[in-house]
Amino acid sequence: MKTYRVNILGCRGRGTAAARAYHAHPRTEIVGLCDLIDERLNTLGDEVGVSARFTDLDEMIRQTEPDIVAIPTGTEFHYDLCMRVLEHGVHIEVEKPMCVDLVQADDVIAKAQEKGARVAVHHQGRVGAAMQAIGQAFTAGKIGELRYIYGSGKGYYGGYGLMNIGAHMLNNMLKFGGHCRSVVAQATTDGHPITPGDVVPSPSGMGTIACEHITAALQFEHGVTGTLLQHRFDRMDSAGYAMELYGSEGRLVWKSGSAWWLPQPHFIPDGTHDRWEVLEAIYPEHYDPQGAASEADYWFVEEYVRALDGGRAHECSGVEGRHVVEIMMGIFESAAYRTRVDLPQKNREHPLLRWRSEAGLGRPAEMPRPYGEWLSAEFKRLGR
Ligand SMILES: NC(=O)c1ccc[n+]([C@@H]2O[C@H](COP(=O)([O-])OP(=O)(O)OC[C@H]3O[C@@H](n4cnc5c(N)ncnc54)[C@H](O)[C@@H]3O)[C@@H](O)[C@H]2O)c1
Missing domain, CATH: 3.30.360.10 (Dihydrodipicolinate Reductase; domain 2)
Structure with missing residues (x-):
């Protein structure tokens, strides 16, 4: 059974919650963390034992080749970050609400389709x-x-x-x-x-x-x-x-x-x-x-594993x-x-x-x- 490689982009509240779930799940492995603030990166990296820490998301994705990138950031950043991450052709999960309007949401879906990537929205x-x-x-x-x-x-x-x-x-x-x-x-x-x-x-x-x-x-x-x-x-x-x-x-x-x-x-x-x-x-x-993972965030990961396994x-x-x-x-x-x-x-x-x-x-x-x-x-x- 495949173990899905995961990046966490954003290491504050929701990034920590997501990382705990992906870290606990037997079918996912966190292979890279990214934040603009070193202290957050190091606190979360130390908790989940991940040494691959980045401040540049493109560099993280290039070096660690993830299957899934989680995007738990403030809502105003969802659109730009989803579009930038999807360029790499990887699956994403983004916090809710997905975007702030429909022009943005349509673009994200179109980009994912173009790249053959899956999108999940964190409605755990x-x-x-x-x-x-x-x-x-x-x-x-x-x-x-x-x-x-x-x-x-x-x-x-x-x-x-x-x-x-x-x-x-x-x-x-x-x-x-x-x-x-x-x-x-x-x-x-x-x-x-x-x-x-x-x-x-x-x-x-x-x-x-x-x-x-x-x-x-x-x-x-x-x-x-x-x-x-x-x-x-x-x-x-x-x-x-x-x-x-x-x-x-x-x-x-x-x-x-x-x-x-x-x-x-x-x-x-x-x-x-x-x-x-x-x-x-x-x-x-x-x-x-x-354990540290909340049951709903863990279920969200479990559902992503089942979905990707089942295509x-x-x-x-x-x-x-x-x-x-x-x-x-x-x-x-x-x-x-x-x-x-x-x-x-x-x-x-x-x-x-x-x-x-x-x-x-x-x-x-x-x-x-x-x-x-x-x-x-x-x-x-x-x-x-
Ligand atoms: N699902 C839920 O139950 C739930 C609960 C609360 C909030 N939310 C959602 O979560 C989101 C907010 O999460 P949060 O409070 O953890 O966010 P936050 O904005 O406090 O933290 C985001 C982190 O991402 C980092 N970041 C931002 N842009 C970056 C970039 N380009 N590269 C690297 N790092 C970057 C920031 O430095 C920060 O540490 C909102 O969309 C909110 O609606 C969901």
Whole structure:
């Protein structure tokens, strides 16, 4: 069995998480690390025992000949780095969201096709241990016919929450609903429908966003509808980050790390229809829960190994990652133009920038990158 050679490009938080998973997996070997900052390179290199350390990614790829290059960097760098790495004809995985607009995502997919390379987007929740349990229960028919899917965020400012947490949630929803055919969004900033002046740069380099509160209705191809909530809460509420599948005979709830099944379609607190059962999480047999790798990142690697062995796409492929961007851009377009948006959209420009341009406005003024500072600046803009 082939051992896949891996490079990690970016050695901070997410690079460390990825490296721990690739290091722990018996079928992958990290053969090179790259960062612009020596201290990060050395800290991670020492932890996973990799001496091939680089500050130039092209040099790393040329010298170490990897099969897969992981790109866990800030979102504003995803596009340039994906394109540069794909030039070498190697498979990539990139952190979520894949890109900040559809022009970029299309380019990445086209470049990968031209080079015969695979793209995976690091939506690890879709393949993690709790989702494996949900998937197994779903396939076994434990909730009958799927009727509706609900997903929520953690309370970030809506448009930012959509690009950040919503990207994960949408990918989760696609697993069960299939691709999304159309979206309709109810979206407000400061209690009113958004105006072109409410279009702002995203925190954390996630492109251009708008909307403090978003409720999006989604029509999936499997004839199922869903709702995605991305509402800003005064206090973050991580417990709210969950997905629920409503079926004709039961319900399933996913939270990262946990899964539950209600063997009735309706929750009624009458002592009979309120018995949620815990579903046991499913791990690869070689996963060590005492080790440093998180189970979901490990599952993500396991899925890449299986996909490459089988000559097929990763479940969280570039095409799925791009479709997530299509839905997010569709939600922004629906909020701006107050209309239903059919997907995939023909116009691949960022809809909020197009909207501003049609209103005679240029790109929005810069705002701080860190979320806390960004929120203070936004509150100031809104006169709070
Ligand atoms: N999947 C998840 O659960 C999850 C969780 C949090 C964040 N994220 C995503 O992860 C990404 C951010 O990850 P992070 O916080 O580790 O990023 P970061 O920006 O803090 O770190 C990236 C590292 O890459 C290095 N780097 C950047 N450009 C480089 C280049 N050209 N050559 C070599 N090194 C380079 C930087 O020096 C830095 O050390 C975002 O896209 C975010 O959305 C995903």
